[in-house]
Amino acid sequence: MTRILYVDDEPDIREIAEMALALDPDFEVRTAESAKEALAIAAQWQPEIALLDVMMPEIDGPSLLRMMRERPDLAEIPVAFVTARAQPSELQNFATLDAVGVIAKPFDPMTLASRVRALLG
Amino acid sequence: MDAIRRDLAALDAIERARLAEITARTEGIRGNVEFLVSMLIAGLALLLAGVAIVVGRTTRQRQEALARAEELNARQQALFDGAVDGMLLLDEAGHICKLNPSIVRMFGYDEDELLTRHNTFLMAEPSDLEVSRDWLSRVGAAGLQGAGRRHEFTGRRKDGSTFDTEVAVSRVADERERRYVAAIRDISDYKRAEAMKSEFVSTVSHELRTPLTSIGGSLGLLAGGAVGELNEKAARLIDIAHKNCERLVRLINDILDIEKISSGKMHFAQDEVALEELIRRTIAANAVFAAAQGVSLVAKGTARRVEVLGDADRLEQVLTNLVSNAIKHSRHDGTVEVVLKQSGSLAKIEVRDRGEGIPQEFRQRIFGKFAMADGSDNRTRGGTGLGLSIAREIAQHHGGTVSYDDRPGGGTVFWLELPAISELVQRSNAATDLPRILHVDDDRDCLSVMASAFEDRAAIVSLSAMEDARSVIEQEHFAGAIIDVGMRDEDGTSLLPAIRRRNPGLPVLLFSARDEKHLSAAADAVLIKSRSDLDEVVETMMGLLADRGAQA
Numbered sequence: 089m090t091r092i093l094y095v096d097d098e099p100d101i102r103e104i105a106e107m108a109l110a111l112d113p114d115f116e117v118r119t120a121e122s123a124k125e126a127l128a129i130a131a132q133w134q135p136e137i138a139l140l141d142v143m144m145p146e147i148d149g150p151s152l153l154r155m156m157r158e159r160p161d162l163a164e165i166p167v168a169f170v171t172a173r174a175q176p177s178e179l180q181n182f183a184t185l186d187a188v189g190v191i192a193k194p195f196d197p198m199t200l201a202s203r204v205r206a207l208l209g
Numbered sequence: 210m211d212a213i214r215r216d217l218a219a220l221d222a223i224e225r226a227r228l229a230e231i232t233a234r235t236e237g238i239r240g241n242v243e244f245l246v247s248m249l250i251a252g253l254a255l256l257l258a259g260v261a262i263v264v265g266r267t268t269r270q271r272q273e274a275l276a277r278a279e280e281l282n283a284r285q286q287a288l289f290d291g292a293v294d295g296m297l298l299l300d301e302a303g304h305i306c307k308l309n310p311s312i313v314r315m316f317g318y319d320e321d322e323l324l325t326r327h328n329t330f331l332m333a334e335p336s337d338l339e340v341s342r343d344w345l346s347r348v349g350a351a352g353l354q355g356a357g358r359r360h361e362f363t364g365r366r367k368d369g370s371t372f373d374t375e376v377a378v379s380r381v382a383d384e385r386e387r388r389y390v391a392a393i394r395d396i397s398d399y400k401r402a403e404a405m406k407s408e409f410v411s412t413v414s415h416e417l418r419t420p421l422t423s424i425g426g427s428l429g430l431l432a433g434g435a436v437g438e439l440n441e442k443a444a445r446l447i448d449i450a451h452k453n454c455e456r457l458v459r460l461i462n463d464i465l466d467i468e469k470i471s472s473g474k475m476h477f478a479q480d481e482v483a484l485e486e487l488i489r490r491t492i493a494a495n496a497v498f499a500a501a502q503g504v505s506l507v508a509k510g511t512a513r514r515v516e517v518l519g520d521a522d523r524l525e526q527v528l529t530n531l532v533s534n535a536i537k538h539s540r541h542d543g544t545v546e547v548v549l550k551q552s553g554s555l556a557k558i559e560v561r562d563r564g565e566g567i568p569q570e571f572r573q574r575i576f577g578k579f580a581m582a583d584g585s586d587n588r589t590r591g592g593t594g595l596g597l598s599i600a601r602e603i604a605q606h607h608g609g610t611v612s613y614d615d616r617p618g619g620g621t622v623f624w625l626e627l628p629a630i631s632e633l634v635q636r637s638n639a640a641t642d643l644p645r646i647l648h649v650d651d652d653r654d655c656l657s658v659m660a661s662a663f664e665d666r667a668a669i670v671s672l673s674a675m676e677d678a679r680s681v682i683e684q685e686h687f688a689g690a691i692i693d694v695g696m697r698d699e700d701g702t703s704l705l706p707a708i709r710r711r712n713p714g715l716p717v718l719l720f721s722a723r724d725e726k727h728l729s730a731a732a733d734a735v736l737i738k739s740r741s742d743l744d745e746v747v748e749t750m751m752g753l754l755a756d757r758g759a760q761a
Contacts, residue, residue, distance in 0.1 A: 098419060098422075098423070100420075100423035101419070101422050101423055101426070104422070104423055104426035104427060104430065105426070107430055107435065108426065108429075108430060108435075111435055143415065172415050172418035172419050172422065173411075173415055193418050193419070193421075193422040194418060194421045194422040194425040194426065194454075194458055195422065195426070196429055197425075197426045197429040197430045197433070197435070198429055198430070198433035198435065
């Protein structure tokens with residue numbers, strides 16, 4: 089099973105994403121509603137990829153990525169951003185830091201799993 | 210004695226007759242002279258009268274003109290003093306000679322504090338001083354053509370606070386000394402409103418996308434059968450909701466794009482974009498949609514490589530818009546052709562359909578915002594009415610344009626035209642160990658066959674424009690040159706002096722359509738297009754290179 093952590097402060101979107109990712113029978117999905125919760129789950133569960141919402145209250149996605157990179161136990165976990173802030177046409181510009189990819193919101197739930205699969209390489 | 214008297218009388222008669230004749234002639238002349246003089250006097254009188262009339266009229270006109278000038282002056286003074294914009298009259302060096310009450314109000318200084326100061330006294334940044342000087346001199350140099358040029362500066366009030374201004378400077382026309390009028394407008398409110406609008410649009414879009422992610426996600430999962438089969442009616446309803454949700458997302462994306470373009474915030478990458486590749490990607494991306502509409506997509510002219518400088522994603526957005534429009538307006542079983550062309554320094558992609566064409570009454574506003582041929586059309590076709598407006602703006606940011614023509618035989622040809630990168634940049638980027646040979650010919654086909662004829666024996670730098678050739682000759686090193694003699698605008702031999710100056714021993718082969726004796730003196734080899742084939746050109750050139758190598 090491939091462990092996937094999805095971090096978003098919107099509960100509805102967490103639920104949809106979880107269902108969409110679960111369409112791939114090999115994916116095991118857990119979600120977190122904040123950076124704090126995400127750090128705790130990531131440390132204990134060691135996901136193979138973390139999908140982070142960019143705009144979150146308190147600690148946003150890019151800050152969470154930096155915090156993960158500073159911790160030896162989380163530094164190696166690949167991260168992709170999910171954002172409602174960018175146009176589909178400018179996602180490349182948005183791929184800052186060392187994220188492996190950026191997914192625009194709204195995403196297509198039927199192809200989300202295969203896109204994440206592609207990011208895993 | 211009588212005889213003497215007779216003779217004397219005869220002489221006298223002759224003398225008298227001559228005298229009478231002379232007198233008569235003199236009389237005639239005098240008459241003539243008198244006539245001429247009187248005519249002259251009359252003429253002079255007439256002239257004097259004329260002059261008097263003209264002088265009188267001129268004086269009157271001058272008085273009128275003076276009065277008008279005074280009136281104009283007063284009016285200008287009133288305009289100057291009454292203008293809402295701050296107005297400065299500047300001398301040639303930029304010192305303030307005169308100012309209006311708006312300046313006093315805008316900057317908080319009294320008139321006396323500003324007169325004779327340099328205009329940069331009112332600007333915030335030291336760098337503005339340089340900008341201002343430079344600018345003023347450019348307006349001056351441009352003469353009256355430079356009138357009314359605008360520039361944004363940060364102004365500084367007496368109390369030290371700063372504000373955004375827009376300044377328009379014009380040179381004053383009819384004065385002996387050069388002066389400028391500067392109109393200064395406080396645009397801080399406008400700037401604040403712009404920033405607020407940008408922020409508002411961006412926030413609203415983000416706030417709308419968040420719930421749409423949930424709605425679209427739920428509908429997408431239902432429509433995709435992720436939670437099991439739906440009955441036919443439910444599936445239809447979910448499909449309608451899902452389609453419209455997607456349309457709303459497109460609308461938000463388009464509105465964001467429009468906002469970004471209008472506020473100058475849209476970022477455009479500056480990459481070399483291969484158009485044939487762009488066409489392939491666009492066709493692949495639209496294949497599913499085309500198939501669903503029963504329309505086939507065909508690419509033409511994509512065997513050649515045509516590159517432009519720009520943003521590949523944005524250009525794909527433009528082409529996708531044109532292609533998807535063409536699909537939407539095609540009949541079932543129709544074909545949409547995407548054709549790549551290059552003429553001179555312009556690259557052109559045509560998207561041809563056999564649809565119903567553009568209604569006459571729609572042509573005026575087709576590139577406007579929220580433009581759709583008619584509402585019912587749009588509902589079935591799912592557009593936002595913003596696509597073409599965005600496409601044209603993006604094309605314009607690339608130095609090109611989007612437009613359309615009626616297609617002969619029915620339908621429409623929409624086209625995207627962009628400046629192509631000259632071969633100069635394209636070819637010289639390729640690193641190679643092969644000898645580099647310059648080939649100048651205005652016939653592009655000839656350039657391309659020549660390049661392939663040398664294939665792995667030499668790297669050919671192909672140029673069709675003489676200006677490009679001149680700059681390349683100055684900047685780059687070549688092992689040899691092949692030059693066409695009879696080009697459209699200019700004779701290729703005019704490049705020879707530059708080539709010789711740069712490298713006197715460079716082997717030059719002239720490839721001419723005409724057989725002209727003087728050519729052989731100018732070059733190392735001359736081949737005639739009708740008599741020599743490309744292999745001969747290659748062998749001759751390689752022979753010249755080998756000779757030169759042996760000498761070296």
